[in-house]
Amino acid sequence: KAGVTQTPRYLIKTRGQQVTLSCSPISGHRSVSWYQQTPGQGLQFLFEYFSETQRNKGNFPGRFSGRQFSNSRSEMNVSTLELGDSALYLCASSFKLNGETQYFGPGTRLLVL
Amino acid sequence: GESVGLHLPTLSVQEGDNSIINCAYSNSASDYFIWYKQESGKGPQFIIDIRSNMDKRQGQRVTVLLNKTVKHLSLQIAATQPGDSAVYFCAENAKTSYDKVIFGPGTSLSVIP
Numbered sequence: 459k460a461g462v463t464q465t466p467r468y469l470i471k472t473r474g475q476q477v478t479l480s481c482s483p484i485s486g487h488r489s490v491s492w493y494q495q496t497p498g499q500g501l502q503f504l505f506e507y508f509s510e511t512q513r514n515k516g517n518f519p520g521r522f523s524g525r526q527f528s529n530s531r532s533e534m535n536v537s538t539l540e541l542g543d544s545a546l547y548l549c550a551s552s553f554k555l556n557g558e559t560q561y562f563g564p565g566t567r568l569l570v571l
Numbered sequence: 572g573e574s575v576g577l578h579l580p581t582l583s584v585q586e587g588d589n590s591i592i593n594c595a596y597s598n599s600a601s602d603y604f605i606w607y608k609q610e611s612g613k614g615p616q617f618i619i620d621i622r623s624n625m626d627k628r629q630g631q632r633v634t635v636l637l638n639k640t641v642k643h644l645s646l647q648i649a650a651t652q653p654g655d656s657a658v659y660f661c662a663e664n665a666k667t668s669y670d671k672v673i674f675g676p677g678t679s680l681s682v683i684p
Contacts, residue, residue: 500674503673564614
């Protein structure tokens with residue numbers, strides 16, 4: 459079974475721009491969660507999608523949004539990028555909502571200049 | 572607020588020795604805990620999990636111990652190998668109002684050949 463895939467792997471943007479990241483979960487997994495990882499804050503939960511609906515949300519501003527498609531693939535969008543948004547964005551999939559065992563993708567490294 | 576924390580941010584061990592990585596959690600309602608390993612340039616990888624109705628679980632070369640009385644979790648790696656060098660995260664499936672997985676800050680394990 460193929461693992462979680464994320465595209466692109468690396469991205470450079472400038473302040474004020476917006477960005478869309480993509481995640482394809484493991485086949486059969488219906489839950490997709492997104493995390494932001496930075497050296498200072500560690501791994502922080504952004505949101506979780508299940509059956510095309512956002513089910514859980516972390517403490518991030520509204521500039522961070524996401525969606526999930528009928529095939530469980532998910533995208534996250536960050537608008538009006540700030541320097542502090544530079545991070546590794548990780549996607550994780552699990553079989554069910556609040557799935558306890560999550561399988562992570564390799565992440566998208568975003569650099570905001 | 573509720574959080575998961577680690578006692579030691581870095582740990583260096585000699586190859587062949589046993590490693591112990593510790594973690595403290597604060598949410599007494601959490602009922603599921605996971606250890607992840609993250610190698611450089613990769614997403615976190617599931618190592619082992621434990622439910623709150625257990626106090627010990629063993630895998631291949633790894634053992635997780637859970638002490639609910641003091642809200643402490645540990646990961647023991649037997650006969651540590653150079654390939655074990657990575658950052659290790661504990662995580663709890665926190666029973667918050669929006670159930671999500673909360674990660675600790677991570678411990679960097681370095682294995683000395």
